[in-house]
Amino acid sequence: MKHKRKKMSAGSAAPTSRKKVISGNHAVSYGAMLSRVQVVSAYPITPQTQIVEMLSKLCGSGQLKAKFIKVESEHSAMAACIGASIAGTRAFTATSSQGLALMHELIHWAANARLPIVMADVNRAMGPGWSIWTDQNDSLSQRDTGWLQLYCESNQEVLDTVIQSFKIAEKIYLPVMVVLDAFVLSHTSEPVDLPNIKLVDKYLPPFKPKIKLDLQDPHSFGGLTTPEHNFELKYKMQVAMAEGVRAAKKADQDFKKVFGRNYGIIEPYRCQEAEIILVTSGTITSTSRDVIDELRKKKQKIGLLKIRMFRPFPAQDVIKVLRRAKKVAVIDRNISYGVGGIFCQEIKAAFGNEKKQPSIFGFITGLGGRDVTPETIMEIVTHTKKNKYPKQPIIWIGLKK
Amino acid sequence: MYSGHVACPGCGASLAMRLALKGLGKKTMLVLPACCWSIIDGPFPYSSTKIPLLHTAFETGGSAASGVRAALDVLGKKDITVMTWAGDGGTMDIGLQALSGAAERNENFIYTCYDNEAYMNTGIQRSSGTPWGAWTTTTPNKKEQPKKDIMAIIAAHKIPYAATASVAYPDDLIAKYKKARKIKGTRFIHIFAPCPPGWKSLPEESIKLARMAVQARSFPLYEVENGMKYTLNRPNPNEKPIPIKEYLQRQGRFRNLNDQSTKLIQKNVDQNWQNLLNKLDK
Ligand SMILES: Cc1ncc(C[n+]2csc(CCOP(=O)(O)OP(=O)(O)O)c2C)c(N)n1
Ligand code: SF4
Ligand SMILES: [Mg+2]
Numbered sequence: 001m002k003h004k005r006k007k008m009s010a011g012s013a014a015p016t017s018r019k020k021v022i023s024g025n026h027a028v029s030y031g032a033m034l035s036r037v038q039v040v041s042a043y044p045i046t047p048q049t050q051i052v053e054m055l056s057k058l059c060g061s062g063q064l065k066a067k068f069i070k071v072e073s074e075h076s077a078m079a080a081c082i083g084a085s086i087a088g089t090r091a092f093t094a095t096s097s098q099g100l101a102l103m104h105e106l107i108h109w110a111a112n113a114r115l116p117i118v119m120a121d122v123n124r125a126m127g128p129g130w131s132i133w134t135d136q137n138d139s140l141s142q143r144d145t146g147w148l149q150l151y152c153e154s155n156q157e158v159l160d161t162v163i164q165s166f167k168i169a170e171k172i173y174l175p176v177m178v179v180l181d182a183f184v185l186s187h188t189s190e191p192v193d194l195p196n197i198k199l200v201d202k203y204l205p206p207f208k209p210k211i212k213l214d215l216q217d218p219h220s221f222g223g224l225t226t227p228e229h230n231f232e233l234k235y236k237m238q239v240a241m242a243e244g245v246r247a248a249k250k251a252d253q254d255f256k257k258v259f260g261r262n263y264g265i266i267e268p269y270r271c272q273e274a275e276i277i278l279v280t281s282g283t284i285t286s287t288s289r290d291v292i293d294e295l296r297k298k299k300q301k302i303g304l305l306k307i308r309m310f311r312p313f314p315a316q317d318v319i320k321v322l323r324r325a326k327k328v329a330v331i332d333r334n335i336s337y338g339v340g341g342i343f344c345q346e347i348k349a350a351f352g353n354e355k356k357q358p359s360i361f362g363f364i365t366g367l368g369g370r371d372v373t374p375e376t377i378m379e380i381v382t383h384t385k386k387n388k389y390p391k392q393p394i395i396w397i398g399l400k401k
Numbered sequence: 402m403y404s405g406h407v408a409c410p411g412c413g414a415s416l417a418m419r420l421a422l423k424g425l426g427k428k429t430m431l432v433l434p435a436c437c438w439s440i441i442d443g444p445f446p447y448s449s450t451k452i453p454l455l456h457t458a459f460e461t462g463g464s465a466a467s468g469v470r471a472a473l474d475v476l477g478k479k480d481i482t483v484m485t486w487a488g489d490g491g492t493m494d495i496g497l498q499a500l501s502g503a504a505e506r507n508e509n510f511i512y513t514c515y516d517n518e519a520y521m522n523t524g525i526q527r528s529s530g531t532p533w534g535a536w537t538t539t540t541p542n543k544k545e546q547p548k549k550d551i552m553a554i555i556a557a558h559k560i561p562y563a564a565t566a567s568v569a570y571p572d573d574l575i576a577k578y579k580k581a582r583k584i585k586g587t588r589f590i591h592i593f594a595p596c597p598p599g600w601k602s603l604p605e606e607s608i609k610l611a612r613m614a615v616q617a618r619s620f621p622l623y624e625v626e627n628g629m630k631y632t633l634n635r636p637n638p639n640e641k642p643i644p645i646k647e648y649l650q651r652q653g654r655f656r657n658l659n660d661q662s663t664k665l666i667q668k669n670v671d672q673n674w675q676n677l678l679n680k681l682d683k
Binding site for chain 2: 038039041066067069070071072073075076077079080081082083084085086087088089091105106109213214215218219220221222223224225226229
């Protein structure tokens with residue numbers, strides 16, 4: 001450590017980063033600041049409020065030279081981001097749960113208008129009954145809107161993903177949602193490496209949109225589009241989405257070149273010769289890693305696949321990892337009522353016509369913020385080991401009898 | 402504006418835009434929430450305005466414009482005027498929250514409400530701007546509630562400038578936009594804009610009806626500065642008003658009214674007029 005610091009200050013260059021102990025929420029705010037967002041428009045909601053407060057503070061102190069629009073609702077927050085983005089600036093917002101749902105019409109609008117807006121969503125269960133705790137139903141109910149979705153595991157990943165998201169969004173002209181768990185990340189402090197903004201500038205150059213509201217080159221944006229033209233617009237969105245997989249991989253690899261760390265769009269963990277692979281997203285991943293480590297010590301052939309990118313769904317990458325396993329246990333902290341866990345659905349769909357398929361178990365746990373502990377994960381592992389095939393489409397774990 | 406837009410004959414809303422843009426000039430960007438004008442402007446790839454135009458969701462006239470304004474400020478383009486152009490439904494009903502938010506923040510933009518007194522885009526349904534007694538498809542007999550006093554609501558926000566205008570008085574209308582253009586902060590202009598299909602009136606009578614509404618003291622033209630200083634432009638209080646009945650009977654939408662209803666409307670017009678006179682700067 002000492003040695004490292006000496007090395008950094010030896011040259012004339014500024015230090016490449018500094019460590020700070022911050023919450024996931026503040027990691028979002030710093031990520032936005034380092035990305036030099038130009039317009040921020042947001043509305044408070046627990047557990048996201050600290051993001052707004054910190055951004056407000058950073059704007060107020062001049063550390064972030066952005067205009068902060070203190071709108072009267074999330075709906076207006078997204079509308080203002082849309083206006084700001086079309087007028088040619090890098091726009092950012094953050095919300096959670098009820099706020100995200102209120103935005104819904106404009107979430108579609110931002111994507112259909114092909115605007116590279118970035119939004120952080122702190123996963124929080126939808127009411128009623130009122131809940132401020134984490135589950136993924138808020139973000140996943142926006143899955144068909146044309147936004148990319150990236151789920152984070154640590155505060156460092158949150159900060160880095162905000163920066164990466166602008167890179168991806170501005171490449172393919174689609175908006176990106178950065179998702180983090182309520183409290184487990186949003187309100188938990190961890191040491192985070194804050195990169196030097198000059199390095200971020202190198203990675204993320206200023207936003208130069210292809211077209212915008214411009215007096216010299218006037219256009220009307222988003223007007224009536226008859227069936228003669230509209231279908232092709234939708235097709236082009238799907239093309240851009242598919243391109244999103246490549247764009248995200250590239251953004252992640254380029255990130256590594258500049259900052260020395262990256263995440264992948266999915267991450268297989270100890271999957272060598274694994275007969276059982278758990279599939280996780282968000283902070284359940286960290287809990288599961290510990291369980292896997294324990295089991296590997298006992299020579300059990302078990303691994304983990306973390307899914308960071310949910311939209312576009314990187315089906316090919318996922319299949320490549322999972323097809324080698326005998327059994328796959330998908331852990332969903334969400335539910336599509338009437339079907340089951342949403343990640344599980346996606347994975348089953350990804351295997352679609354594949355000849356060789358593992359047996360796929362769908363577990364639902366932790367809804368409404370119920371704790372997901374190593375014991376919860378162990379229960380999932382035990383169940384998967386014991387049964388050759390899933391006996392029912394949804395296996396509930398941690399439910400009170 | 403280019404010719405070739407797709408408004409109905411006698412459309413007050415399209416004339417209003419032409420006049421407003423005359424007052425504002427070319428350094429203007431438009432924000433257009435869903436309304437008849439979403440159609441009037443023309444389908445992709447056409448547009449009948451010669452300036453940048455952002456189509457936006459129905460209830461976002463105040464909020465989307467706030468975003469455009471913020472972006473232009475950040476980019477150092479403070480001299481460009483941003484104007485939201487919304488209908489009475491987009492203003493007084495679904496967009497009222499976002500408008501109020503923007504006005505309370507005193508966002509630096511002009512908000513125009515062109516008022517054809519119903520949801521015309523979707524085929525003549527009532528709005529809170531529809532007057533008492535009017536037929537619409539959702540008030541199959543007649544509307545039982547009075548028109549919302551949007552100017553009073555706006556004045557309560559104490560924004561620097563608010564005014565009513567009418568397509569029947571183009572000079573007054575253009576002058577108001579010229580004046581508004583030079584003011585900083587939220588400016589609100591409420592334009593009376595007849596709609597022949599919605600009012601069941603004759604296209605060639607649109608201007609006449611708009612003028613009659615002013616002469617009957619039903620839609621007086623006035624300005625409110627900082628929510629306090631009221632100035633009356635028209636009609637001249639010393640001139641004898643025309644009876645509201647003459648205005649009403651030229652429109653099929655009021656055909657269900659009997660004499661008693663007409664008298665009630667007249668009473669209401671007189672009261673509102675007196676209220677306005679009481680507010681005037683003396
Ligand atoms: C959220 C939402 N609800 C409903 C609509 C359908 N809609 C489009 S325009 C309109 C009425 C517009 O009325 P107004 O603002 O008075 O403008 P006008 O059409 O009369 O010019 C409605 C109901 C919509 N576009 N968005
Ligand atoms: S319906 Fe009325 S407001 Fe709409 S275009 Fe026709 S005349 Fe104009
Ligand atoms: Mg209307």
